[in-house]
Amino acid sequence: MNLINFKNVSRIYKVGDHEQKALDNVNLDLKSGKFIVILGPSGAGKSTLLNLLGGLDSPTSGTIVVNNKDISTLNNNELADYRAETVGFVFQSYNLIPTLTVFENVSLVKEIVKDPLSVNEMLEQVGLGDHKDKFPSELSGGEQQRVSIARALAKNPKILLCDEPTGALDSETGAMVLKVLLNMARNYHKTIIIVTHNQNIAKMADVIIRVKSGHIKEIINQDKPLSVDEVDW
Amino acid sequence: MLFRKLLRTIWRYKAQFISMIIMVLLGVGVFVGFQGEWKSIQDDTFSFYDSTGFADYRLVCETGYSSEEMDKISTISGVEKVSRYVSAKTNESKQNDVVAVTVTTNFEVSGFIVISGEDYDSTASDSIWISDMYAEKNDYKLNDEMTLKYGAISITGKIKGLIKSSEYLICTPGENQMMPDFDTYGYVYISPEMYKNALGGFELYPEIHVISDLEKKEFSDKANEKLGRTNLLLTKDEVASYSEAQGEASEGKTMASILPVIFLGIAVLIMATTMQRLTINEKTQIGTLKALGFRDSKIVRHYTLFGLFIGLVGSILGIVFGYFIAWYIFNPGGSMGTYFDLPSWAIHMPWWTFLVVAGVVGFMTLISYFAAKNMLKGNAADALKPYTPKAMKRLKIEDSKGWRRLKFSTKWNLRDLFRHKARSSMTLFGVFGCTVLLVASFLMMDSMKGFVNKFYYGSMNYESQISLKEETTNEKALEMVSYYDADYSASTNVSLNEEAIAMDIYHVSHDYVKFLDPNMDFLTLEDTGVYLGQRLIESNNLKIGDKFEVSIFGSDAKYTLKLAGELRTLTKGVVMSQKYADEIGIIYKINQLFTNKTKENISKDTAFGDYISTTKSRNDIIKSFDSFMEVMYVMIGALIVLSIILGIVVLYNLGTMSYFERYRELSTLKVVGFRDKRIGKLLITQNMWLTVVGFLVGLPAGIGITCVLMKALASEYEMKMIFGWMTFVIPAIVMFGVSFLVSLMVARKNRKIDMVEALKVPE
Structure with a gap:
């Protein structure tokens, strides 16, 4: 059963008088429970793909069905509910609320989700059980990203969407964050989609999607992905 | 090139620039306008007094002064000019109006200026110079014949000139009528010659008018010595046309020294905060210019121009607006015009007003100078880093037991308020200031209305007031x-x-x-x-x-x-x-009767008609006082309207600033799955909190300011502060209404948040 289905999806941006096709007639089927990596150079359309999937943006044409729901026709409030219930985001720049503590940043999801996971459990899982009362500014980049992962997972979403999650981190911290991310996703049976430039991350993926100039060039299913520890960072 | 950048930046931040210019315009405008009001009254009346020889002293003796006695007074060292003077109430023959016949033996003292017609002739035996206002209201024209009666004495002459005299600057027949009514009361001047003839060769001048720089005591002693007896002496401060007019100016000065200063203070401080924030928004650009090799001094000069531009444009418009406000309060067609009978209504401004305005421009220029200088601290790499607000620290209240039980939105808003202290305190100050202005304005208005209601509708229980003729x-x-x-x-x-x-x-x-x-x-x-x-x-x-x-x-x-x-x-x-x-x-x-008979019935009944000078209904008197109070109402009304506009601009400006400062956080909430309405509620809640606090602090401060104002105005009105429920309810409705609507306007912006773009920005 496919969790995600893109059918003839295009996303065209208007820049002045010009039209820029970020995605051009993309068709894609993805199954649940997989670790998917989207690879491609800058401007290839990979973030657009992720944003459409996350309900941050809507396609110019085509349909996107996620978990049997066509999200390309949803209104603003329905999209907000979709983002709250179905997807969790992890960004390169963490995007934590600076005026909320670590615990409160993760607890935030309780305000919008009916059955969130335990905040304490999430923080223990990402190794920040002792930092609950700290503010984001008191944490390192890696720690902030782990809070962001805890927050994304606390919503108990079906899909975890990560845009360059290790982009702002050094390789050692990046590897540690990825390990946390993958362990958490596997423990809680989540589908993870990561957009990245980093070829090394792709070595750990079940599915690699290569994007170029708004088109999907290649989809590779890896039978034996490497573990984080096996990758030479 | 940088100039083009300046223009484009102004265009980019046009909403903020416009709101800042409006704030300066309002602040400067109200300040300048209210200063112009009292200064114009003062200068225009003084110039009128000078041109008509308004007397400094009046010696009064019912039996009259001879010309020898006048000469004796003129020999006192320090006495500049003297004149024998009389003003007697007569009845005009056409409508039986009361008309004061005035004679001055020396036209340079207590004289008049001619608006149209012939100049004054001290030897004319049948010429009348009549108040232009009375002539207009009663259809008297140049060369018309006019007859005035005082008992058996009749004075008839031709109207030779339409005039204004500062003796009748506030042309009322007596203490019980506060506003002039040229329909029923006016004045004329005749020559001493004509006066003598009318009295059959006899003269009675019960006053000697004197222009002198001497102190009252010195003049009084010298005059008594010269005349060999004690004389009643009136200074100009005891004459309504002087004291009332200067009282009006001093009342305006008192008003202008408190409320418009608060007004200007709010506008300038909030403007300064906005200017600083605007420069902060430009930090990356400032860093880019520095990295490109521009000298700090050039960059600072460029950004200082923003403050100078807003200060100059706002102040120039403010001065124009100020002159308009001054004109609106002080013009012959307005309520002031029904009170004063002035020949010139030119607007005058105290010189230091412009110094204050220049100070405002200087202050704003300095603010942008220091803000830009601050953004340039360190090396080019430091300058290139985007601005990050201070890191969040734990608040003391977080140690309290109740803290953990607070909702996330409450915690978020509380911490945000403390994190952005300058913005929060400015919003608080804005609400506080506008509340003070509104409460003080409404309180003044309610106290006046309450006083008038009690005084007139309560104290005056009669239907008509009959003034008796002097000979009764x-x-x-x-x-x-x-x-x-x-x-x-x-x-x-x-x-x-x-x-x-x-x-x-x-x-x-x-x-x-x-x-x-x-x-x-x-x-x-x-x-x-x-x-x-x-x-x-x-x-x-x-x-x-x-x-x-x-x-x-x-x-x-x-x-x-x-x-x-x-x-x-x-x-x-x-x-x-x-x-x-x-x-x-x-x-x-x-000399006064108070009765329940109506004015109409008294007029119809001729039984005692010969002894009645005027009959006024209670409504006539109330109407006259209402017009008198209208001058004050106009000023207060203008202040209320402008306070509301200032409140809207201040709250919108700071609300927008708050929105942009939290743009990234709001985007995050949106990405996480918060609905627009929920996010909007967060923004509105914070503003409403600040409004509640600002209002609660502003309320007693407004009462306090009114107390100060009332004390300062005590020489004009003996009023007691009257609190009607409207005094507080209307300012509350206005402040909370404005705050809610403005917050709603700002909150609606979050529908347009571009989550993708917002979250791209690196921290």
Whole structure:
């Protein structure tokens, strides 16, 4: 059963008088429970793909069905509910609320989700059980990203969407964050989609999607992905 | 190139620039306008006094002064000019209006200016120079014939000129009428020659008018010595046309020194915060210019131009707006025009007003200078880093037990308020300031309305007030009292510690006239003493039970009076019952009757028509006072409207600033799955909190400011602060309404948040 289905999806941006096709007639089927990596150079359309999937943006044409729901026709409030219930985001720049503590940043999801996971459990899982009362500014980049992962997972979403999650981190911290991310996703049976430039991350993926100039060039299913520890960072 | 950048940046931040310019415009405009109001009254009246030779001193003697006596006064060293003077109320033959016939033997003292027609001729024997306002209202034209009657004496002449005289700057027939009414009362000037002829070769000049720089005591001593007797002396401060006008100017000055200063303060401080934030928004660009090799001084100069530009444009527009406000309050067609009869209504401004405005421009330029300088601290790499607000620290209240139980939105808003202290405190200050302005304005208005209502609708229980002609005897007056079933009073002028005040003796048997005690409750005049207003009690340092002496104008009679109580009055005066006046032997002349008969019936009934000077209905008097109060209402009304506009601009500006500062956080909430309405609620809640606090602090401050204002205005009005529920409800509705609507406008912006773009920005 496919969790995600893109059918003839295009996303065209208007820049002045010009039209820029970020995605051009993309068709894609993805199954649940997989670790998917989207690879491609800058401007290839990979973030657009992720944003459409996350309900941050809507396609110019085509349909996107996620978990049997066509999200390309949803209104603003329905999209907000979709983002709250179905997807969790992890960004390169963490995007934590600076005026909320670590615990409160993760607890935030309780305000919008009916059955969130335990905040304490999430923080223990990402190794920040002792930092609950700290503010984001008191944490390192890696720690902030782990809070962001805890927050994304606390919503108990079906899909975890990560845009360059290790982009702002050094390789050692990046590897540690990825390990946390993958362990958490596997423990809680989540589908993870990561957009990245980093070829090394792709070595750990079940599915690699290569994007170029708004088109999907290649989809590779890896039978034996490497573990984080096996990758030479 | 940088100039083009300046223009484009202004265009990019046009909403903020416009709001900043509006703030400066309003602040400067209100400040300049209110200063212009009192200065224009002062300068235009002074120039009028100068051009018509308004007298500094008036020697008064009912039996009159001879020309020899006048000459003696003119020999006093320090006396510049003198004139014998008379102003007698006559009846005009066409409509029986009261017209004051005025004669001055020296036209350079207490004279007039000609608006149209012929110049004054001191030898003319049949020429009349008439008030242009009275002529216009009563259809008198140049060369028309006019007849004036005083008992058996009749004066007839041709109108040679339409004039204005500063003696009649506020042209009212007496103390009980506060506003001029040129329909029924006016004045004319005739030559001494014509006056002499009218009196059959006899002359009576009960006043000598003097222009002199001498101090009152010195002049009084010298005049008494020269004339060989004690004379009643009035300074110009005891003449309504001077004291009332200068009182109006001083009232305007008091208003202008408090409320518009608060207004300007709010505008400038909030403008400064916005300017600083705007520069912060430009930090990356500032860093880019530095990295490109621009010198710090050039970059600072470029960004300083923003402050200078806003300051200059806002101030120039503000000055124009200020002149408009001053004109709006002080113009011949407005409420002030019904009060003053002035030849020139030019707007004048105190010189230091422009210095203050220049200070505002300088302050704003300095703010942008320091803000840009601050952004350039460190090396080019430091300057290139985007601005990050201070890191969040734990608040003390977080240690309290209740903290953990607070909702996330409450915690978020509380921490945000403390993290962005400058913005929060400015919003608080804005709400506080506007609340102070609104509460003070409404409180002033309510107190005035309350006072007027109580005074007129409560105290004046009669239907009509009849003023008797001067020649009416007490016996005839008592006949009229019985005929009209009236209460009555006798008013005269007395001197209390060399100050001319009114003395009113009342006989009240029908309760047609009531009196108010300091608590605005009605009091009955006891027969054990007299009553004074708060101003006189304070200025003469008197206590209840004290005795003090008054002397009657125009006679040597002196009376010792006992202070029985305090009352609230519109005029400075002493009030007593007829019984008490009889007991201490005061000689008085009944000149007012108060009756329940209507004005129309009194006019139709000719029984005592020959003894009646004027009849006024209660509505006429209330209407006259309403017009008088309108001057104040116009000022307060303008202040209320402008405070509301300032409140809207301030709250919108700071709300937008708050929105942009939290743009990234709001985007995150949106990405996480928060609905627009929920996010909007967060923004509105924070603004409403600040509004609640600002309002609660502003409320007592507004009352305090009103207390200060009332104290400062005490020489004009003896008012008690009156709190109506509207005093607080209207400012509350306005402040919370404005705050909510503005917050809603800002909150609606979050629908347009571009989550993708917002979250791309690196932290």
